[in-house]
Amino acid sequence: GGAAKEAFSGRTMFIFAAIGSAVGLGNIWRFPYVAFDNGGGAFIIPYLVALLTAGIPLLMLDYAIGHRYRGSAPLSFRRLHPKLETIGWWQLMICVVIAIYYALIIGWAMQYTVFSFSKAWGSDPAAFFMNDYMKVSDQVTIGFDFIWPVFIATAIAWLVLLVVLMLGVQNGIGKLNVVLIPLLVVMFLIMVGMALTLPGAAAGLDALFTPSWSALGDSSVWVAAYGQIFFSLSVGFGIMVTYASYLKPRSDLSGSALVVGFANSSFEILAGIGVFAALGFMATASGTQVSEVATSGIGLAFIAFPAIISQAPFGTLIGVLFFGALAFAGFTSLISIVEVIVAGVRDKLGLSRPAAVSLVVLPLAVISLLFFPTTTGLNLLDVVDAFVNNFGIAAAALISVLLLTSGFTALPTLRDHINSVSSFKLGRTWMIMAGGVTPVILGYILIDQLTKTVAEGYNDMPQWFVNTFGWGMAVGIVVIAYLLSRLPWSRRTGDGFTS
Numbered sequence: 089g090g091a092a093k094e095a096f097s098g099r100t101m102f103i104f105a106a107i108g109s110a111v112g113l114g115n116i117w118r119f120p121y122v123a124f125d126n127g128g129g130a131f132i133i134p135y136l137v138a139l140l141t142a143g144i145p146l147l148m149l150d151y152a153i154g155h156r157y158r159g160s161a162p163l164s165f166r167r168l169h170p171k172l173e174t175i176g177w178w179q180l181m182i183c184v185v186i187a188i189y190y191a192l193i194i195g196w197a198m199q200y201t202v203f204s205f206s207k208a209w210g211s212d213p214a215a216f217f218m219n220d221y222m223k224v225s226d227q228v229t230i231g232f233d234f235i236w237p238v239f240i241a242t243a244i245a246w247l248v249l250l251v252v253l254m255l256g257v258q259n260g261i262g263k264l265n266v267v268l269i270p271l272l273v274v275m276f277l278i279m280v281g282m283a284l285t286l287p288g289a290a291a292g293l294d295a296l297f298t299p300s301w302s303a304l305g306d307s308s309v310w311v312a313a314y315g316q317i318f319f320s321l322s323v324g325f326g327i328m329v330t331y332a333s334y335l336k337p338r339s340d341l342s343g344s345a346l347v348v349g350f351a352n353s354s355f356e357i358l359a360g361i362g363v364f365a366a367l368g369f370m371a372t373a374s375g376t377q378v379s380e381v382a383t384s385g386i387g388l389a390f391i392a393f394p395a396i397i398s399q400a401p402f403g404t405l406i407g408v409l410f411f412g413a414l415a416f417a418g419f420t421s422l423i424s425i426v427e428v429i430v431a432g433v434r435d436k437l438g439l440s441r442p443a444a445v446s447l448v449v450l451p452l453a454v455i456s457l458l459f460f461p462t463t464t465g466l467n468l469l470d471v472v473d474a475f476v477n478n479f480g481i482a483a484a485a486l487i488s489v490l491l492l493t494s495g496f497t498a499l500p501t502l503r504d505h506i507n508s509v510s511s512f513k514l515g516r517t518w519m520i521m522a523g524g525v526t527p528v529i530l531g532y533i534l535i536d537q538l539t540k541t542v543a544e545g546y547n548d549m550p551q552w553f554v555n556t557f558g559w560g561m562a563v564g565i566v567v568i569a570y571l572l573s574r575l576p577w578s579r580r581t582g583d584g585f586t587s
């Protein structure tokens with residue numbers, strides 16, 4: 089027998105945790121601009137097609153693997169077939185990479201929540217963020233010039249994470265999500281309501297929703313839709329496998345996937361409305377076009393929003409709600425990312441939760457704090473984030489799906505498993521979507537991204553830097569994954585499949 093398996097007390101806890109993982113920075117700062125930039129109102133078509141043909145089917149696949157094989161990603165894949173263990177470690181290594189920079193962004197969001205009171209960014213939020221706050225070095229390199237306020241904020245994020253993970257699946261992860269997700273939704277609804285009353289909000293909504301139907305003929309728009317869905321639902325990198333392994337044996341899997349999938353997309357569309365209403369105000373206030381101010385990521389959250397907060401009535405409240413929501417959404421995603429690593433290490437070494445949490449969180453926090461809250465951290469974040477998302481996640485998902493369809497005859501087993509516990513039964517359509525449509529599209533996305541990045545380099549950054557932290561990291565984690573799969577399992581885990 090192995091260590092007693094932890095569990096969520098019920099399906100509600102699991103659904104909150106899964107929504108907490110899915111709703112993250114991708115929903116708030118990525119979706120609005122991706123939709124705007126890829127056909128506006130017309131984007132809804134590729135987006136829904138991607139959700140239904142790949143997102144939800146893959147979510148169900150992840151749930152089925154974790155729930156049937158009842159282990160972390162490496163253990164579940166190993167139980168599926170011993171040759172697949174490397175896939176589980178590859179997904180886990182993707183989580184390692186994401187975790188070390190995600191914590192920094194949460195640190196920023198917490199600090200900007202406080203800055204909203206004094207509007208610390210003054211009249212030039214861009215200069216403030218780059219020069220005064222992050223003190224970005226003009227050299228693209230690795231240095232250890234720490235920025236102490238950012239260091240402390242990032243360290244606080246790691247500390248809270250450590251405590252919540254120590255408390256366990258039910259009392260830590262489950263309870264945290266049950267509290268934070270409703271709070272996040274309420275805060276966000278108020279923020280969106282306030283943004284909609286700002287002068288110029290309608291211009292923002294027009295810019296977001298006016299359909300450009302010709303975009304539907306452009307393959308890059310479809311690539312963007314599938315890319316957004318994969319990232320936003322947290323599918324294909326171990327998170328949903330891990331969380332589903334904590335569900336009780338009789339739990340409705342396909343029904344849960346539908347709830348989580350639609351909840352995540354609803355939040356995403358809500359964020360689009362709020363962000364573009366606010367950008368419409370900003371454009372109107374500065375007498376320019378929405379397309380001039382529309383942006384995503386760091387530029388949206390830490391440069392455009394501060395400008396909006398400075399000019400809008402009740403700006404401080406908008407700021408606290410926006411940055412607070414960003415911190416909460418990020419934190420509930422980060423916790424799911426780190427739990428993938430904790431669960432994998434725990435299974436492999438047969439450790440107790442406190443031992444596994446310490447062994448994982450402390451080194452991750454040290455690496456994260458050493459490399460990111462520094463004057464060179466921003467460029468590193470940029471490259472690592474782009475490569476792990478554009479190549480890592482797509483490649484790992486593609487290879488897993490290909491292996492599951494070819495040779496291992498896993499799909500029918502997993503479908504039967506889902507049907508034996510779920511209300512919504514899956515038939516041949518699911519197999520075609522998960523095993524046929526998804527790999528073709530993932531393959532296309534991957535080739536598209538690879539050819540572009542090889543031809544154009546990345547963001548004009550020095551080639552050695554991109555080679556090391558982009559390509560080198562992407563290949564390095566596969567090698568590490570393979571080596572980890574060669575290490576022996578603890579006798580206590582008992583990695584055989586019994587049940």
Ligand code: MET
Pocket residue numbers: 109110111112113114115186319320321322421425
């Ligand atoms: N699904 C999350 C998001 O949308 C990301 C999870 S892990 C990178 O931000």
